[in-house]
Amino acid sequence: MRSQTSSSGALAARRAAAGLLVTASLAVMAAPATAQSLADFEKKTTVHRLENGWTFLIVERPVAPVFSFATRADVGGAQEVAGITGLAHMFEHMAFKGTDKVGTKDYAAEKASLEAIDRAYEAFDRERRKKGADPARVKDLEDAWKDAQEEAARHVVRNEFGDIVDRQGGVGLNAFTTSDATVYFYSLPSNKLELWAYLESERFLHPVLREFYKERDVVKEERRMRTESQPVGRLIEQFLAAAFVAHPYGQPVVGHMSDLDSFSARDAQAFYRTHYVPSSMVTAVVGDVKASEVIPMVERYFGRIPGGDPPPPLRTMEPAQNGERVVKLADPSQPVYAEGYHKPAATGPDNEAYDALATILGGGRTSRLYRGLVRDARIAAAVQAFSGFPGDKYPNLFMVLGIAAKGHTNDAVKEAMRAEIERIRSEEVGDAELAAVKARAKADLIRSLASNQRLALNLADYQTLHGDWRELFLSVNRIDRVTKADILKVAKATLADTNRTVGIIETTGSATPKPSASTSAKPALAAAGG
Secondary structure, eight states: OOOOOOOOOSSHHHHTTTTOOOOOOOSOOOSOGGGOOHHHHHHHEEEEEOTTSOEEEEEEOTTSSEEEEEEEESOOGGGOOTTOTTHHHHHHHHTTSOBSSSSBSOHHHHHHHHHHHHHHHHHHHHHHTSTTOOHHHHHHHHHHHHHHHHHHHTTBOTTHHHHHHHHTTOEEEEEEEOSSOEEEEEEEEGGGHHHHHHHHHHHHHSBOOTTHHHHHHHHHHHHIIIIITOHHHHHHHHHHHHHOSSSGGGSOTTOOHHHHTTOOHHHHHHHHHHHOOGGGEEEEEEESOOHHHHHHHHHHHGGGSOOOOOOOOOOOOOOOOOSOEEEEEEESSOOEEEEEEEEOOTTSTTHHHHHHHHHHHHSSTTSHHIIIIIIISOOEEEEEEEEEESOSSSSEEEEEEEEEOTTOOHHHHHHHHHHHHHHHTTSOOOHHHHHHHHHHHHHHHHHHTSSHHHHHHHHHHHHHHHSOTTHHHHHHHHHHTOOHHHHHHHHHHHSOGGGEEEEEEEEOSSOOOOGGGGTOSHHHHHHHTO
16 A cells, blocks of 8 residues: 555644654755745746646756656545544545546446445445344345455456556655645656646546445554554544544544444545545646646646535634643553643744744754753653644644653653743743754755655645745744744743643553654654554
8 A cells, every 4th residue: 555644744843743744755856055045936936726726836946857746635634523534544545546547447347336335335334233233134234245345356457556657657656644634746757747647637536436445444454553553652542532622633533443444435435525626735746847838737637627615614623721631541661741732723823933932842952851851861762842733724732742761750751841841931942042943944944845755745735724835935934033032922821731631651561662762752653643
């Protein structure tokens, strides 16, 4: 399976929450960093919006004869309701299954078989849910459903979509789903631009949900591996459910197992029709391309996709928290201690102050938490602070997390962490600390421009979230204007006892720490992301 689920982001300081920026990196470096200004990018960037509402960003970078793209669908786990959690991620998997022309030996026959599967599954699902259902009847209907799947499998050319991309020189074919979005990406030689336009438009114009229930089993196994078999995965799922009692950020992106056992291909089709409308799609194309050539191609191929009404806005907002919440998990794992504090969405006026706060408090080896807990006191093996978990489109969490060092406890980590939190919310940070934050933000921007693929991911992200790709650059300017008073203000407003959710893994028995956890909190959260 080529697709994966994780969280994405643009600037590392903002999206370290999940540590999930997926970069299918292509070894194509940008022009020298000194030339990477907003004015330079405006000269070589074209924004083109199709009549149906699909937005394209085209960046001309003729460094090597290749290009990368990222398509960001403005739909993720937050758009799901009870009963269909995990469906955004499930459709991501389905988008690799092909179309009515790719992935099939005889689509007319396959279509009839897929319709038979739908009917058989509905009959089986309806019967098994009946009160006092007859087990023998349920078994017969289940067998009939499985037989229908076997019949449909005869018409499938497995992995044909990916094989075409591979044969034509494509690399990095992948996707990911977060609480906020679903993103598809890969890179191709420049002379395959029209092939890309055809393939990508076809899989959103004529998606075929073949092998749906087989793939549903793959997603269930993914949940077992990333969540149910991982102590931190189990903790974070329960932690988010406690932190968000109303907002869908409290739902796991990978979905609840009961939903994965239940939702149908027809549910996925309905979800697709509602959320995969062109007005919710942004594609960034970066590399050895010319806007004058890309625009006619996207008009020809993507312009075929009918427009539609925008999806309904999310109704449920998280109410204000008025007391500390605590989640404890007993496990033979190393001790883990986490705190989350509710904060505004990334589009709020103080977002850059939160970024600066996270960097100073727990962003890397020069941060206060690292120096105090890891380097000096040696009570923690890893610590981190980050803003924007599990997403940042809606109000989210400012997080701090620590993994106790061998021979030390969560109580020791908590005590030291709380001391640093109290210090940063009671007195202004130093001039040198703030200067370092601003320098780091500029360095992060330069790194984000290092490859076509990463730039495409970032541009699609910013265009979707802010409505303007230029925010990738302007956010650094806003960080440069952040003052010590701004940081103190957001720290006081956010890092309050009544606004806090605590997550704890209490070690029982013999702990068996995983190697990644001893060096960084990011991989653990990445695995927990769904």
